[in-house]
Amino acid sequence: MEKIKVKICQGTTCFVMGGEVIKSIHDTLVEKYADKIEIVPVRCLEVCHDADSFSQAPYVYVNDEVVSAATVDKVISVIESKLKNE
């Protein structure tokens, strides 16, 4: 089974809009899905650059699906649905 790739944005916009949650998303995922996912810290994913899209930061990619205004719960539910569909 291929690991799910979770890209957590470390860019400036995501950090300013939700630096407090980025860390807890990271920590929770490591604990919960250790062997099932691969977490990749990435630089600005450039989803934040269009007109108002900064307001929906922080962004996290789960494979190709983008999670906006990311929270621990939102990211988990996307991962869960991907795990189920495998």
Place this chain on the structure above:
Amino acid sequence: MNNTPELETRRLKREVLVRIIKAFMSDNYAENVRLIPYDMRPKGSEVPFRCCVYKERAVLRSRTIAGLGFAMEDDDERTLLSDFAQQALTRQVPEPEPLTVLQNACKGCPSAQVFVTELCQNCVAKPCMKACNFGAISNNGKRSIIDQDKCKKCGMCMNACPYHAIVKTIVPCEEACPVGAIAKGEDGLAHIDKDKCISCGKCVSACPFGAPHAKSQVIDVLSKIKQGKEVIAMFAPALVGHLPCTPEQFIDAFKKIGFSDVYEVAQGADTTIQVEAHDLQERLEQGAPFMTTSCCAAYNELVKKHIPEIKPYVSDAHTPLYYTAEIVKKEHPNAETVFISPCFAKRKEALDNPNVNNVLNFEELGAIFIAYGIEVDTCEEKEYAFKSSKEARDFPLSGGVARSVQAAWKGNPEDLKPTIINGLTKATVRDLKVYAKTGKCQLGNLIEVMCCEGGCIAGNAGLNTVKMALKKVTDYSSKSYSLKEDK
């Protein structure tokens, strides 16, 4: 900052700030500011928080007014946001009080109450009635009831109930305030008494509705830069923990905004440390029982407004910001200085110091980076002209100031007994009053006082978690020389 149940309200504040700055950068500043509430809640949009879209916009309008740097008391509710935007451009000095309460955002939370829930088992023993010293509890045959007129909210009944059936509700802002400065007025809404407020910002963090709000100086600072003035940033050492890049990248990042130079306030901390160590040694030799530190702006306000009797015990050392600003103004006599702050209280300190012209907090700085599209982690790394010590860079940590005095201590090491007050609360304020009144402190002779639990890295305008910020600050400081080796 510390577990933020109110991340939603912080995001709203940050979004409004970014939009104000974007409007400022545009060709149509005033009109674009006027549109902020409509852009954020356009026709037919969802209503995420309040009763209707009109209320949402009204609150966003208030947030915009505060973001432009005005007090809600100045709002007659009919002035257009575009007019406020224009007025912000011509403001010469920042508003005297750092905080304002957005009246239309305040929920007017139910007053603090102790009451018996339906979990009451109507037990035979009725320990709650016995526990109450004020005869406030009676029983209606089905459960105990509290007479709110007699209740003193002491909580004795709560502790007595074996079922935990009695609860105490609180008003979050009132509960958080260490000095009783915020309270609900006749109108049922929260108001800050400026004669009592120490600008600690605890109410800002505590309110789940985001009603207490900082008055921002972003427009003041950005206007100065736009006018081509020489504007210099002096950043608090806590900033190292609150941006996703290295401190060496700050210089380039600030210059991209238009600042002409950047100073670490750790530079001034190195002076504070020496003065403070010397001050304490002198005092102890003259038989003083203890001395408190003097670097926390909220603590200094506390001393002024609530515990003047402790003033003789407060170190005469000036704050790191004070010394840094003095150096900057000497080296650049025509420059405008901006302090980059983790908290709101420093605005108050800046108002009393002609060498500090403006204050931006970390959230506001972050909003500028977003609006300007500056990716801090791609900025160039540059060296600071002045190398601060490890201890100076550790100043924003709880315990950091006490450790720095220890490192610089020239007397007998056994004579120095540091103790720390890690966070001002109603309880620690009481302790301080006792030390002042009795002239005694059993815990030590150097009392480090920091208003925020964890130190300045836990300031109310922080962007990162305290834990992560701590790591980044210590990683950075560990690369510096230590004052201990220096001796």
